[in-house]
Amino acid sequence: MAGAVEKKISELGITLPTPAAPIATYVGFVRSGSLLFVSGQLCLEDGKLTATGQLGGSVSIEQGQAAARTCAINLVAQVKAALGDLDQVVRVVRLNGFINSAPGFADAPKVMNGASDLIVAMFGDKGRHSRSTVGVAALPNDAAVEIDGIFEVA
Amino acid sequence: MAGAVEKKISELGITLPTPAAPIATYVGFVRSGSLLFVSGQLCLEDGKLTATGQLGGSVSIEQGQAAARTCAINLVAQVKAALGDLDQVVRVVRLNGFINSAPGFADAPKVMNGASDLIVAMFGDKGRHSRSTVGVAALPNDAAVEIDGIFEVA
Amino acid sequence: MAGAVEKKISELGITLPTPAAPIATYVGFVRSGSLLFVSGQLCLEDGKLTATGQLGGSVSIEQGQAAARTCAINLVAQVKAALGDLDQVVRVVRLNGFINSAPGFADAPKVMNGASDLIVAMFGDKGRHSRSTVGVAALPNDAAVEIDGIFEVA
Numbered sequence: 001m002a003g004a005v006e007k008k009i010s011e012l013g014i015t016l017p018t019p020a021a022p023i024a025t026y027v028g029f030v031r032s033g034s035l036l037f038v039s040g041q042l043c044l045e046d047g048k049l050t051a052t053g054q055l056g057g058s059v060s061i062e063q064g065q066a067a068a069r070t071c072a073i074n075l076v077a078q079v080k081a082a083l084g085d086l087d088q089v090v091r092v093v094r095l096n097g098f099i100n101s102a103p104g105f106a107d108a109p110k111v112m113n114g115a116s117d118l119i120v121a122m123f124g125d126k127g128r129h130s131r132s133t134v135g136v137a138a139l140p141n142d143a144a145v146e147i148d149g150i151f152e153v154a
Numbered sequence: 155m156a157g158a159v160e161k162k163i164s165e166l167g168i169t170l171p172t173p174a175a176p177i178a179t180y181v182g183f184v185r186s187g188s189l190l191f192v193s194g195q196l197c198l199e200d201g202k203l204t205a206t207g208q209l210g211g212s213v214s215i216e217q218g219q220a221a222a223r224t225c226a227i228n229l230v231a232q233v234k235a236a237l238g239d240l241d242q243v244v245r246v247v248r249l250n251g252f253i254n255s256a257p258g259f260a261d262a263p264k265v266m267n268g269a270s271d272l273i274v275a276m277f278g279d280k281g282r283h284s285r286s287t288v289g290v291a292a293l294p295n296d297a298a299v300e301i302d303g304i305f306e307v308a
Numbered sequence: 309m310a311g312a313v314e315k316k317i318s319e320l321g322i323t324l325p326t327p328a329a330p331i332a333t334y335v336g337f338v339r340s341g342s343l344l345f346v347s348g349q350l351c352l353e354d355g356k357l358t359a360t361g362q363l364g365g366s367v368s369i370e371q372g373q374a375a376a377r378t379c380a381i382n383l384v385a386q387v388k389a390a391l392g393d394l395d396q397v398v399r400v401v402r403l404n405g406f407i408n409s410a411p412g413f414a415d416a417p418k419v420m421n422g423a424s425d426l427i428v429a430m431f432g433d434k435g436r437h438s439r440s441t442v443g444v445a446a447l448p449n450d451a452a453v454e455i456d457g458i459f460e461v462a
Contacts, residue, residue, distance in 0.1 A: 025428040026439045032460040040440030101292035120179040132194030132302040135292025138409035138443025148440040152186040255446035274333040286348030286456040289446025306340040
């Protein structure tokens, strides 16, 4: 039986993917005490990047926001894989947003809001997180957005 | 009655600002257990950025150091908002410095020292933190510096 | 008498360096509870950078991998300085890899594997970490790679 958070996710019309195993020696998440550290997630959907290239270049803010939203879905899919039940999330502690950016691109926070807004829609007040957002020169496979996170768990 | 850290801050001639609420769904800080995670702070003073653009470009190292110092003041203002009393800080655990940089700019640590030195001046030995400093392609609103932090609290 | 991890490191033909003290007010590591936060480590060997410049520019993927490996050695040297005995590491929780990158460089994960693979070779299953890898515009002293980490300790 789905918990409250998963019911909310379903109401949002979102199906959590099965997280792809990293093709390397690292892992998707590590729990240490009450903190769950989730690896950086790209804007992957069905194994394909939904947006590649730079904000302030070929990628529009709207496309970037959608990409950030996809990263957030992949973060939550990792949390689900770690915990089984998303109601075990006590608080979304931190999101770090890395936006593939042309020099001088100033609107990274607008892009990152695509992730922040979805996380709060999913988790309610428990989803209100601290965050840092920066514009980076390059990302894996030229993804437009990468986001990692720290979650407090029961 | 001000505590020892706030007395020191006052002696340094610094008045902590009231932290601006983020204009988004994220928050300025989240506490989880004994750790306080503070969101990335820009070099904002009275609602205006004190330096915009890139180090290695239009922003000098001295201007960057001043910007880093302002970010540090804003970090501490968030901690004050979280805790009320800055003497509740047991240790400044981590600072992450993101320096808006032209490719090849090599002096990000000098810039970041503007923040590190002030934090140690404020907190003494409890202020001696681990840190990472990197040069990023872009920052929100073209700010010259962004810094986030993790604090251990009583 | 060396512990199991240090024996493994020795078998890998690696001698841990004495970590250089940061030339600034920050420190190489801070422990908070069971978490050890290690400052960003550059690809320094005997006081000299093993690779400078950008991936996707003058630095090859192989050179970047070797640089990431060197960063990992320096991270572990900090952990050794912090704990004395590396067998006190319960888990490598997180590595953050910052790859000095030309815009569009897509292979940062391959570079970062130079660090991840070595950490797992050293620590075994306890070394399987979460990670984020991003391409940054610039790094201190134009280093090719910087990596920081969080370790759970006994």
